[in-house]
Amino acid sequence: MSSASTSGKQAPPASTRAKPANKAEAAADYLDGRLGIYSLAKANLRKIFPDHWSFMLGEICLYTFIIIILTGVYLTLFFKPSMGEVIYSGSYTPLDGIRVSEAYNSTLNISFEVRGGLLIRQIHHWAAIVFVAAMFVHMMRVFFTGAFRKPREINWVFGFLLLFLGFFDGFLGYSLPDDLLSGTGIRFMEGAILAVPLVGTYISFFLFGGQFPGTDIVPRFFTIHVLLIPGIMLGLLVAHLILVFYHKHTQWAGPGKTEKNVVGMPLMPVYMAKAGGFFFLVFGIIAAMSAIASVNPVWAYGPYRPDQVSTDAQPDWYMGFAEGLIRVMPGWEIRAWGHTLNLGVFIPLMLFPLVLFAIAAYPFIENWITGDKREHHILDRPRNAPVRTGLGAAWISLYLVLLAGGGNDLIATHFHLSLNDITYFVRVGSFVVPVVVFFVTKRWCLGLQRRDKEKVLHGRETGVIKRLPHGEFIEVHAQLPQDKLHTLTAHEQYEPLELPAEVDENGVARKVSLATKTRAAISEGMFGEGSQIPKPTADEHKEITSGHGHH
Amino acid sequence: MSDDKLPAEHAEGHGEVAAADNPFADPGLPAHQVRRTDIDERAAKRAERQVSLLFVVSMLATIGFIASYVSIDPDKIVYIFPLGHVSALNFALGMTLGVALFCIGAGAVHWARTLMSDVEHPAERHAIEADDEVRADVIEQFKTGAGESGFGRRKMIRNTMIGSMALVPLAGVVLLRDLGPLPEKKLDHTGWDEATPAVPIRLINMNTNEGMKPEDIAVGSLTFAKPGPSVLRPEGLQESDDDFQEAIAKDALMLIRIQPEDIKDANSAGLGFQGVLAYSKICTHVGCPISLYEQQTHHALCPCHQSTFDLSDGARVIFGPAGHPLPQLKITTDSLGYLVATGDFSHPVGPSFWERSE
Numbered sequence: 001m002s003s004a005s006t007s008g009k010q011a012p013p014a015s016t017r018a019k020p021a022n023k024a025e026a027a028a029d030y031l032d033g034r035l036g037i038y039s040l041a042k043a044n045l046r047k048i049f050p051d052h053w054s055f056m057l058g059e060i061c062l063y064t065f066i067i068i069i070l071t072g073v074y075l076t077l078f079f080k081p082s083m084g085e086v087i088y089s090g091s092y093t094p095l096d097g098i099r100v101s102e103a104y105n106s107t108l109n110i111s112f113e114v115r116g117g118l119l120i121r122q123i124h125h126w127a128a129i130v131f132v133a134a135m136f137v138h139m140m141r142v143f144f145t146g147a148f149r150k151p152r153e154i155n156w157v158f159g160f161l162l163l164f165l166g167f168f169d170g171f172l173g174y175s176l177p178d179d180l181l182s183g184t185g186i187r188f189m190e191g192a193i194l195a196v197p198l199v200g201t202y203i204s205f206f207l208f209g210g211q212f213p214g215t216d217i218v219p220r221f222f223t224i225h226v227l228l229i230p231g232i233m234l235g236l237l238v239a240h241l242i243l244v245f246y247h248k249h250t251q252w253a254g255p256g257k258t259e260k261n262v263v264g265m266p267l268m269p270v271y272m273a274k275a276g277g278f279f280f281l282v283f284g285i286i287a288a289m290s291a292i293a294s295v296n297p298v299w300a301y302g303p304y305r306p307d308q309v310s311t312d313a314q315p316d317w318y319m320g321f322a323e324g325l326i327r328v329m330p331g332w333e334i335r336a337w338g339h340t341l342n343l344g345v346f347i348p349l350m351l352f353p354l355v356l357f358a359i360a361a362y363p364f365i366e367n368w369i370t371g372d373k374r375e376h377h378i379l380d381r382p383r384n385a386p387v388r389t390g391l392g393a394a395w396i397s398l399y400l401v402l403l404a405g406g407g408n409d410l411i412a413t414h415f416h417l418s419l420n421d422i423t424y425f426v427r428v429g430s431f432v433v434p435v436v437v438f439f440v441t442k443r444w445c446l447g448l449q450r451r452d453k454e455k456v457l458h459g460r461e462t463g464v465i466k467r468l469p470h471g472e473f474i475e476v477h478a479q480l481p482q483d484k485l486h487t488l489t490a491h492e493q494y495e496p497l498e499l500p501a502e503v504d505e506n507g508v509a510r511k512v513s514l515a516t517k518t519r520a521a522i523s524e525g526m527f528g529e530g531s532q533i534p535k536p537t538a539d540e541h542k543e544i545t546s547g548h549g550h551h
Numbered sequence: 552m553s554d555d556k557l558p559a560e561h562a563e564g565h566g567e568v569a570a571a572d573n574p575f576a577d578p579g580l581p582a583h584q585v586r587r588t589d590i591d592e593r594a595a596k597r598a599e600r601q602v603s604l605l606f607v608v609s610m611l612a613t614i615g616f617i618a619s620y621v622s623i624d625p626d627k628i629v630y631i632f633p634l635g636h637v638s639a640l641n642f643a644l645g646m647t648l649g650v651a652l653f654c655i656g657a658g659a660v661h662w663a664r665t666l667m668s669d670v671e672h673p674a675e676r677h678a679i680e681a682d683d684e685v686r687a688d689v690i691e692q693f694k695t696g697a698g699e700s701g702f703g704r705r706k707m708i709r710n711t712m713i714g715s716m717a718l719v720p721l722a723g724v725v726l727l728r729d730l731g732p733l734p735e736k737k738l739d740h741t742g743w744d745e746a747t748p749a750v751p752i753r754l755i756n757m758n759t760n761e762g763m764k765p766e767d768i769a770v771g772s773l774t775f776a777k778p779g780p781s782v783l784r785p786e787g788l789q790e791s792d793d794d795f796q797e798a799i800a801k802d803a804l805m806l807i808r809i810q811p812e813d814i815k816d817a818n819s820a821g822l823g824f825q826g827v828l829a830y831s832k833i834c835t836h837v838g839c840p841i842s843l844y845e846q847q848t849h850h851a852l853c854p855c856h857q858s859t860f861d862l863s864d865g866a867r868v869i870f871g872p873a874g875h876p877l878p879q880l881k882i883t884t885d886s887l888g889y890l891v892a893t894g895d896f897s898h899p900v901g902p903s904f905w906e907r908s909e
Contacts, residue, residue, distance in 0.1 A: 048674035091626055099790055115625055118641045119648070151679045184839060184855060187800075191837025191902035194738075201734035201904050209731040211738075211797045212838070216731075248676055256580030261673040263580065270667050277659025284653025291645020292634055306800035307757075307775070307832055307840045311854040326872060327856045331836065333874030333903060340907040344874045345837060377676060409857065419857055420870055456575075482578045489575040538573045545574075 049271045050251035050264035054145075057138035058244075059275060061162075063282040064131035065237060071124040072226060078114055080106040081222035083178065083215040092299050100178075100303040103218045107177040107298055122290035128170050129295070130286060132318040135163045139359075143392050146380035147250045148363040150373070155243040158236050160360040164353075165233050167318055172225040174296070174316055178218055181296075183304025184313045186217060188326070195345035213306060253378050253490035255483040262377070314407065322352045324405030328426045355402075359395055362388075369522050370494055383452070384491040386445035387526040393441040394434035401429045442531070449533040452488050455480060456536045457544050479545065489535055497523035580673065588665045598665035605658035612651035619643035738904060742778045742788060742802040743880060744895040751891035753779030754804065754829065754882065755787055762889040765825050768808045771846035775832065776804040778892075801900050803832035803840060804880060806890075809849055809863050816865035822881045824890065829880040830866050831900040834858055836873040838901045851877075874903055 020026040032038045049055075082102035088095045090105070091112050100108075110117035139159060142148050148156040175182045190212045193204045209216030248262045257263050265271065301310060315323055325348035332343040366388065382389040404411060405426035412419040459477035466476050480488070497520045503509055525531060588595040619640065627639040634642075681689070702709055746752040753762045757775035768774055777799060779787040788798055808827045814820040819828065830851075832840050839855035849863035858871035866877035878896035885891045898909050 048672055051671075113625065115620055115640060116644050118638060119644045122641075122645070187838045188855065194902050194904040195837075197905050199905075201738060201906060204904075205732060205734045205737075206727060206730040212800055213796050214731075247679065248674070255578050256673065258577070260676050262676055263671050263673045265669060265671060270663050270669070273659045273663035273667060277656040277663065280652045280654075280656030281660065282656075284649045284651070284656055286649075287645050287652055288649030291642050291649060292637075294637075304796075306796060306838075307777075307803035309840045309842060309854055311843070313839070313855050323856075326837070329872050331858070331868055331872045331874040335909065338908040339905055340903045341905070342874055342903045344872050345902070375679065409854070423857065423871070482574060482576070483581060485575050486577050490577075538575050541574050 044245070045268050046266040047245075048248075048262050048264045048266055050249050050257075050262055052252060054141045055249065056278060057134055057141050059278055060134035060282055061131060061138055062237070062241070063279045064127045064134060064286070065233070066279070067127040067283055067286060068124060068131060069230065071120045071127065072230075074120050075110065075124060076226060078106060078110045078117060079103070079176070079222075081176065081219045083213075083218050095299065095302065098303065101218070103176060103178040104298070104303045107179070111299060119287070119290055122295060123286055125173075125295045126286050126290050126293075128173060129316060129318075130282075132163070132166050132170055132316075135159070135166055136318070139163060140392065140396070143359065143362070144382040144389055145250070146376065146385060146388065149376040150367065151247055151375050152243070152250075153363045153367070155240055155247070156363050157360065158240045158243070160356075162233055162236050162240065164356060165229050165236070169225055169229040169233070170316055171319055172221045172229070175221050176218060176225060177296075177298045178304050179298035180301040180304050180308060180310060181298070181313060183213065183306070184309055185315055186213065187306065192326075192345055192349050195342040195349060197339075197341055197346070213304070248377070250377050250379050252381075254487050257378065259375065259377050311409065314410070317403070320406035321355065321399050321402035322348070322406070324402030324407075324426065325351050325355075327408060328402075328405040328423050328430070330427075355395075355398065359392075362391070369497075369519055369526060371497070372494075378490070380491060383445040383448040384493075384532075386442045386449070387531055389445050390438040390442040394438040397437040398430060398434045401426055401433050405430075446531075446533055449535075453533055453536050456485055456488050457541055485541075491535065493532055493535055494523075494527040496520070496527045580671065583670050586665065586669065595666060598661070602658045602662045602666070605654045605661065609651045609654035609658070612647045612654065616644060616647035616651060619647055734906070738901070738907070739899045740895055741900055742781075742784075742798050743892050745781045745783060746778075746892045746894050748893045750782065751883075751885055751893045752781050753787075753885070754806065754890045754892065755779040757803075763806070764888045765808075765827050765884065765890060768806060768827055770808045770810060770826070772808060773844040773846075773851075774806040776806055776829070778802050800838075801831075801833065804829050805832045805841065805844075805851070807844065807849070807862055813849070814863050815861075816863075816867075819865040819879060822879045824882050824884060827882065827890065828862060829882045829890075829892070830860075830862060830877045831880070831896060833877075833901045834873060835868075835875050835877060835900075836871070836902060841877070 017029065020029050028037065080102040084102045085099055086102055086105050088098050088100045088105055088108065090096075090108055092108055095108070107121075110121055112118070142156065142159070171185065175186050190204055190208065193207065194200045196203060204212070207217070207220070208214040209220075249264070251257050251262055251264070254263075302308075314320070326345065329344050329348045332347075334341040334343060380388075382392075405423065408419055408422040408426070411417060411422055459479045462476050462478045464476040465473055467473050499512055499517065499520045500510055588598050623640040623643055625638070625640050628636050629639040629642070630636050631642060697703060743752060754776040755761065755778065756763050756767075757777055762779060763774070763776065777788045778784070781787070784792075788795065788802060792798065806827060806829050811820060811826045814823070814826065814828075820826075823829070832842070834841050834853040834855070836853065836856055836858045839853050841851050841853045841858075841860070843852040843854055844850075844862075845852070849861060850869065851860045851862050851866070852858070853871070853873070856872050858873035859869050860866040860873070860877050861869050862877075866879065868874070868876060875898075878898045878900050880892050880896055881894060882890050882892055899907050
C-alpha cells in the first residue's frame with residue numbers, strides 16, 4: 001500500500017481475501033465474485049442424504065427424463081412431422097412402392113437408413129416406458145410411507161402432475177410415427193372427443209383441422225409432444241427437485257434419527273458418485289434393453305389407413321387402464337330432442353382423470369381427518385397406517401383390474417378364456433376387487449402390527465429348544481436390543497377424534513356440523529380399535545421381562 | 552383436532568435418551584461399522600483396481616461403438632440366440648453403448664461403496680415455517696405496500712382491473728377458431744351422399760378395384776368396398792386423391808352375403824340385394840374399422856374394443872361398448888348387373904356425437 005503511493009501509481013483496492021493457494025482456488029474465487037458460488041456450495045456441498053434402496057426410484061424418473069430429452073433431440077434432427085404423402089422407396093422392401101406419410105417415411109428412414117437411428121428410437125421409447133413406470137412406483141413409495149405429509153403436500157401435487165403429463169406426452173409420442181397402430185390410437189381419441197356433449201364436434205374439427213384424420217394432426221401433436229408438454233414438465237421437475245432439496249429428504253425411524261435431524265452420508269463425495277454413477281447404470285441398462293428387445297416395430301404395422309386395423313390394437317401399458325375403462329363400459333346412449341349423449345364413451349372419459357385424481361387428493365383428505373399441523377420427516381412403515389395402505393392397495397388393484405380389461409383380447413388369446421367373460425369379470429371386479437383388497441390389506445397390516453408387538457414384548461425366536469424340569473419343551477426367545485426396540489416402537493398412533501358431548505354443561509344441545517360428524521366417523525375408521533393395534537408400552541415390556549409368570 | 556389428541560412422542564422428539572428405565576428410548580446413532588477396505592490396505596488396493604478396470608472396459612466399449620458404427624452395414628441381419636434375427640448394427644451399437652455407460656456407473660458406485668467414507672452424519676433440520684417475528688414483519692410490509700397502492704380503497708380500479716383480466720384470455724380462445732372449419736353437417740354425410748336412384752354409385756372392391764356383381768360374393772364371405780365413379784369423382788375414390796384418408800374414414804363398406812331366410816331383420820333385408828348386405832365398416836363406438844367376421848353366427852367384432860354386431864339382425868349390438876347398430880347402405884344392381892348404392896347411409900357413420908339426431 002505504502003510502496004504504491006510512494007511510486008505515484010494508482011493502487012488496486014485491497015482485498016480482505018486470502019491469496020488462493022492454487023489455480024483451482026483462483027478459478028473458484030473468480031466465479032464466486034460473479035456467481036456467489038461459495039454461498040451456494042456452503043449449504044449443499046456436504047448436504048446429507050439418508051440411504052435406502054427405495055429412494056432411488058425418484059432418481060430413475062429423473063435420469064430417464066434426461067435420456068428421453070437427449071434421444072428426443074436426436075430424433076427431431078431426422079423426423080419430418082408432416083402428413084404429406086410420398087411413395088416409400090427405402091431399404092425395407094415389404095413396403096416398397098406403398099403410399100405413406102412423410103412422418104411414417106422418416107420414421108422408417110430413422111429405423112433403417114440412419115446408422116444408430118433405430119437404437120436411439122428404441123432408447124427413446126424404452127426410456128419413456130421406464131419413466132412412467134418409475135414415476136408410478138416412486139409415487140407409490142411416497143404414498144405408502146406417508147412421505148407426502150406436511151411439508152411435502154405441494155411436492156406431491158407437482159409429482160402427480162408430472163405423472164399425468166407423462167401419460168399424455170407418451171400417448172402423443174406414440175401417435176407421431178403415423179403407423180397403423182398410432183393412427184388407430186388417434187381415431188380412438190377422435191371418438192372420445194366426439195362424445196363430449198355440446199362442443200365435442202367443434203373440438204374435434206379444430207384439433208384435426210377439419211374432418212378426421214386430415215393433414216394437421218401429426219405436426220400439431222409434434223409441437224405439443226416436443227415443446228409444450230416437455231417444457232411444462234421441465235419446469236415442474238425443477239420445482240420438484242428444488243423442494244426436495246429445501247425440505248431435505250425423509251428418513252426411516254431408527255436409532256439416532258429424529259424429526260429434527262437427517263442422518264446419512266454427504267453429497268460430496270458419496271452421493272455425487274452414487275447418484276451420478278446411477279445415471280450411467282440406468283442409461284446403460286436401457287441402451288442394452290434397446291439392443292435386444294424391440295419395442296414398437298412400426299414397419300411391421302404398416303402406414304395408417306382409417307379403414308384398416310390389426311387385431312390386439314393396444315396402447316402402451318400406462319394408457320391401458322383408460323383402454324380398460326372404454327372397453328368394459330356398456331354402450332349407453334341417450335337420444336332425445338335431436339341430440340345424442342354418448343355415455344358409453346363419455347363416462348369412461350370422465351372416470352379416467354377421476355381414478356388418477358383420487359390419489360392426488362389423498363394427502364389433503366388425510367390431513368383434514370387427522371388435523372395434524374406438524375411437520376413429518378420420519379417415514380411410516382406401511383403396516384402402521386393400515387387404512388392408508390389399504391386404500392393405496394385398493395387403488396392399485398382397481399388400476400390392475402382395468403388394465404386387464406384393456407388387454408382383454410390378449411388375455412383371451414393367451415389363456416384361452418372367453419373374451420366376454422373377462423369383460424363381465426372386469427365390470428363387476430372394478431367395484432368388488434378394490435373393496436376386497438382394501439379389507440385384506442388392512443387385516444394383513446394389523447397382523448404385522450401384532451407380530452411387531454409380540455417381538456417387542458417377547459423377543460425374537462432363537463430356534464433353541466429347552467426342556468423344562470417337568471418335561472415341557474419350550475423355545476427360548478431372545479430379547480431384542482434397544483435399537484430394535486426403539487425402531488419398532490418409534491411410530492406414532494393417532495387417537496380417533498371424539499365428538500363433544502351432545503349437550504353442553506347447561507343442558508343446551510350443541511350444534512355439531514355434518515362435516516365434523518363425517519370427520520369423526522372417518523377418524524374412527526382410520527384410528528379406532530379395529531384399525532390399529534395399540535403399540536406396546538415400556539411398562540408392559542417391563543412387566544413381561546420381570547419374570548412374573550412369563551417366560 | 553385438539554393438540555392433546557396428538558401423540559405425545561412427536562412433540563418431545565426421540566432425543567438421545569440414555570434412560571435406563573425406558574427400554575424403548577432412542578440409544579442414539581450406532582457406532583460406525585468398518586469395512587474390509589477401511590482396515591485392509593490390500594483389499595483397498597484390490598477395490599481400486601476393480602474400479603479402474605470398469606472404467607477401462609467402458610473406454611474399450613466406446614471404441615467398439617465407434618468401430619461398429621463405421622464398419623457394420625446397416626442392412627446386415629444376424630442370428631443371435633435367443634433373440635433370433637436382428638439388425639447387426641443395432642445390436643452392436645446398443646450393447647457397446649450399454650456396456651460403456653453401465654461400466655462408468657458401476658465403477659462410480661463401486662468406488663463410493665468401497666473406498667469413499669461411509670460414516671453417517673446427522674444434519675439438523677430447520678422448520679420450514681418462519682418464526683413469528685419474521686411473519687409479523689412481512690405481513691406489516693405487505694400491508695404497507697397494499698395501503699400505498701390504494702388497491703383496497705379504490706374499488707372502481709380494482710373491479711375494472713379484475714374485469715379486464717377475466718376477459719383478456721378470451722382473445723386467446725378466439726384465436727383458436729381458425730384451427731379448423733366448423734363441423735356443420737359434415738359428419739352426417741359420406742361419399743355415398745351423391746348417389747341417387749337416377750345416378751347411382753357402383754361399389755368397388757377394395758382389393759381388385761373393380762365393380763362387383765352379386766354372384767361374385769359367396770355366401771358367408773366378407774368383402775370390403777369403396778365408392779366408384781360419381782359426378783364429382785369421375786375416377787372413383789383413389790388412393791392418390793388428396794382427401795383419400797378423410798373419405799375412406801367414412802365411406803368404407805363391408806359386404807356380406809347371408810341366405811335370405813337367415814336374415815332376421817326384414818328392414819335390413821330390404822336394404823340389401825338378394826341377401827347381400829352393405830354395412831359401414833366404421834365402428835359406432837369410437838371409429839375403428841371392423842374386420843373380424845364369424846360366418847357361422849354372422850357376428851362382426853371390432854378388434855379395438857370388442858363391440859360385436861349381429862349382421863343378420865340389422866347389425867344390432869350384441870356385446871361390447873358400442874351404443875347403436877352399424878349404419879346400412881341401401882344397395883341394388885344397375886342395368887349391367889353391378890352392385891350400386893342409390894343414396895347415402897340412413898344414419899351418420901362412425902362414433903356418435905352431440906348433434907347426431909338418430
